[in-house]
Amino acid sequence: MGTLTENLVFARGAKPLIKAIKKYAKPFETVADLEPLIAAIGDAKxxxxxxxxxxxxxxxxxxxxxxxxxxxxxxxxxxxxxxxxPSCQSINRYIKEFNQSPHDVKEVLEDFNRWPTWMWANQEIIGLIDWLKEYNQHNTRAQKVGFYGLDVYSLWESMDEIIRYLEKTNSPSLKEAKKAFSCFEPFNRNHESYAVSAGYLSKDCTKDALDLLASIRKNKWKFDDDQESSLNMEVNAIVTANAEEYYRTMVNSDSKSWNVRDQHMVEALNSVRRFYGDDAKVIIWEHNTHVGDARATDMKDEGMVNVGQLVREKNGAENVFIVGFGTYSGTVIASTEWGVDFQIMKVPPAQFGSWESLMHKTGAVNKYLLFTDQNRHEFTTTIGHRAIGVVYRPEYEHFGNYVPSSMGHRYDGFIFFDQTNALHPLVLENILV
Structure with missing residues (x-):
């Protein structure tokens, strides 16, 4: 990721970018002002x-x-x-009104008890969840909109889901599930312990996890689909197999474990798309580092791929529309270290020479850009693009929070908020790290 020195270098080529931003950026206040962006999405799936x-x-x-x-x-x-x-399945069951789903949305969000809980257990998401539930009440079962999680971290929770369902249904896959569970059990639900054992000592559960996935896929047609059981079991098995690989590789290679994670998210996505059918259309919410095409960043030099790149390559750029988001300054929820309590932090003004600083320089208002075949060439200059994670130290931002990017190739559109505010998290007990 870009340093302050690199951003100063980028700034020397900023004049053409400033000119292009002034030419193409449009101000907005509400979603109604983004009609051209919605129109530009066209028939993208x-x-x-x-x-x-x-x-x-x-x-x-x-x-x-x-x-x-x-x-x-x-x-x-x-x-x-x-x-x-598993946590996102709680939302999916709630908005589709499956049996035994809680009746209160805040109770649903209590299932997001893994740190960083604020990503989904927050006030902002409640309105969307309730809207989805009401929307689904006016549609047939086949037309109901779903809500799914694509990440790889829920190894233990996914195995719990698998065992619980297979025991209830006395499934033929139960033998493989119990064998995989017994392999992971000595690590006491601690992914760091498993990572050390598998990565350094070569004592791993790879075969058991893959055998479980193969068995689930072989037998999934037998699972009751009234409440999406076949999909639920398949993706939980995919999580088990890919989380095993993720934790096994993370101790030796950041770039390889990154690729395992993003490739997993695409594999899980594809399973949901197959479940919905050929005409399925999906909206993906993820960090810019996952959705913005990695080939247009310095991630490419490290051999890293991401979701945006993979779905463009697989589905064709004409069927994919990527929108990046950014801000110049404000406040944000984050933590100073992994697993510690969150704070409301100040987001300092974007570094001189960065993409966000140029967007601000051309007018301190909210604005959006569309990158098209007619203007992409005007946004190919490599420039630092801010990325804030769940762990954030504003005072050290210049050491690595800017990703060198060719913005016109990384995204199809970009939405810029000049000033932003911190998310409003729900306070949960029994948080897992």
Missing amino acids: IVLLGESSHGTSEFYTLRAELSKRLIKEKGFSFIAVEGDW
């Missing part, structure tokens, strides 16, 4: 909506409004997010 932090209120709120428009006006089938599959 996959729309990716990014964020430059996991703790900014405006990103969640506007993505929710855009998602509602896409669902109502363009018939999108489901939302897939950077969240754990």
Whole structure:
């Protein structure tokens, strides 16, 4: 990721970018002002909506409004997010009113008890969830919109889901599930312990996890689909297999484990798409680092891929529309270290020479850009593009929070908030790290 020195270098080529931003950027206040962006999405089957932090209120709120428009006006089938599959299934069951689903949305969000809980257990998401539930009440079962998590971290929770269902149904896959569970059990639900054992000592559960996935896929047609059991079991088994690989590789290679994670998210996405059928249309909510095409960043030099790149390559750029989000300054929810309590932090003004600083320089207002075949060439200069994670130290931002990017190739559109505010998290007990 870019340093302050690199951003100063980028700034020397900023004049053409400033000119292009002034020419093409349009101000907006509400989602109604984004009609040209919605029109530009056209018939794309996959729309990716990014964020430059996991703790900014405006990103969640506007993505929710855009998602509602896409669902109502363009018939999108489901939302897939950077969240754990089992926790997001609680939302999916709630909005589809499956049996034994809680009746209160805040009770549903209590299932997001893995740190960083604020990513989905927040006030901003509640309005979208309730809207989805009400929307689904006016549609047939086949037309109901879903909500799914694509991430890889829920190894233990996914195995719990598998064992619980297979025991209840006395499934032929129960033997493989219990064998996999017994292999992981000595690590006491601690992924770091498993990572050390598998990565350094070569004591792993790879074969058991893959055998479980193969068995689930072989027998999934036997599972009751009234409440999407076949899909639920398949993706939980995919999580088990890919999480095993992710934790096994993370101790030796950041780039390889990154690729395992993003390839997993695409594999999980494809399973949901197959479940919905050939005409399925999906909205994806993830961080810019996952949705913005990695080939247009320095990630490419490290051999890293991401969701945006993979879905463009697989489905054709004409069927995919990627929207990045960013901000110049404000406040954000984040933590200073992994697993510690969140804070409301100040987001300092974007670094001189960065993409966000140029967007601000051309007018301190909210604005959006569309990158088209006619103007992409005007946005090919490599420039630092801010990325804030769940762990954030504003005072050290110049050491690595800017990703060198060719913005016109990384995205199809970009939404910029000049000033943003921190997300409003729900306070949960019994948080897992």
